[in-house]
Amino acid sequence: MKTAVIQVPASLDNIKIVERPIPTPGAHDVVMAVHATSLNFHDLIVASGGLPAPDGRVLMSDGAGEIVSVGESVTNFKVGDKVISTFFPNWQDGRPELEKLIGVPGDHADGFGAQHVCVPSSALTAMPKNLSFEEAATLPCAALTAWRAVMDEAKIQAGDTVLVQGTGGVSIFALQFAKAAGATVIATSSSDAKLEKLKALGADHVINYKDTPEWGAAAKALTGGKGVDEIVEIGGPGTLAQSIAAARIGGHISLIGVLTGMTGEVPTAALFSANITLSGITVGSHAQQKNMVAAIEANDIHPVIDKTFPLEDLGKAFAYQASQGHFGKIVVTCQS
Secondary structure: OOOEEOOOOOOHHHEEOOOOEOOOOOOOEEEEEEEEEEEEHHHHHHHEEEEEOOEEOOOOOOOEEEEEEEEOOOOOOOOEEEEOOOOOOOOOOOOOOOHHHHHOEOOOOOOOOOOOEEHHHHHHHHHOOOOHHHHHHHHHHHHHHHHHHHHHHOOOOOOOOEEEEEOOOHHHHHHHHHHHHHEEEEEEEOOOOHHHHHOOOOEEEEEEEOOOOOOOHHHHHOOOOOOOOEEEEOOOOOOHHHHHEEEEEEEEEEEEOOOOOOOOOOOHHHHHHOOEEEEEEEOOOHHHHHHHHHHHHHOOOOOOOEEEEEEEHHHHHHHHHOOOOOOOEEEEEEEO
């Protein structure tokens, strides 16, 4: 079977497609024919060498496919079931703890950049019945991050206001989940063309942050001066001050990205004086993923896919991701 591995020293030029045998499941394992995987910022960092990985590590944290064989003790899945991976296979439920955050596919363990993978049956959930394999492959990292931020941490309800930044996978999923919950959505981007696409997806208000550097105040004005209930913060230090300016008293900011840097100044007085809650978000649990899948089915939500590549072109897919020209998710198909 074809398998995409990273060779040391890690770089996009050192992604290799190698042949490996189809695995055999242990007693509690299943073998999954991977139909598709999708690219996340985390995967790009691993493939580029920003996170150390051993020579020959199979890349990619996300996977969607079909069960082709099961171990003798497996009771939760059967051959033919359509499934998706979990980003934290050891985090079944509850709050995050260190032992729950170990074992990330494509990083701590071999990932889903292969035609077949063998994983514990507890590391998968059913995929939404309304989605294709390509659509479902976008869910385990980006969609679940957005779901936990908007629905579990911020507990958004109808009538609330949510602000999303940019047009990456997490931000678009957050927009879709917020609109399904009946919230008003404000979206930011530096591209007027992308802002038009966000409006077509349901964004109620859009702000070009290049034209409006003080977009926090502009967003707050759109709420009649009350402020935004939930901000999905992907920029980090370069945008956090504006997110704090946009938030209402007692509002919530979900910090899920550091696209503008790893460290920086934070206007702490503005943060605490407005009683704002700042939550760090790293994906979510198995239980949260099952709830998300149910919501996607109930609301017939479909992920936005920008472009699809074959597994053999995984390096080209990462280069396209790095160019930051995409809108939504980049998908890689594995069964060619």
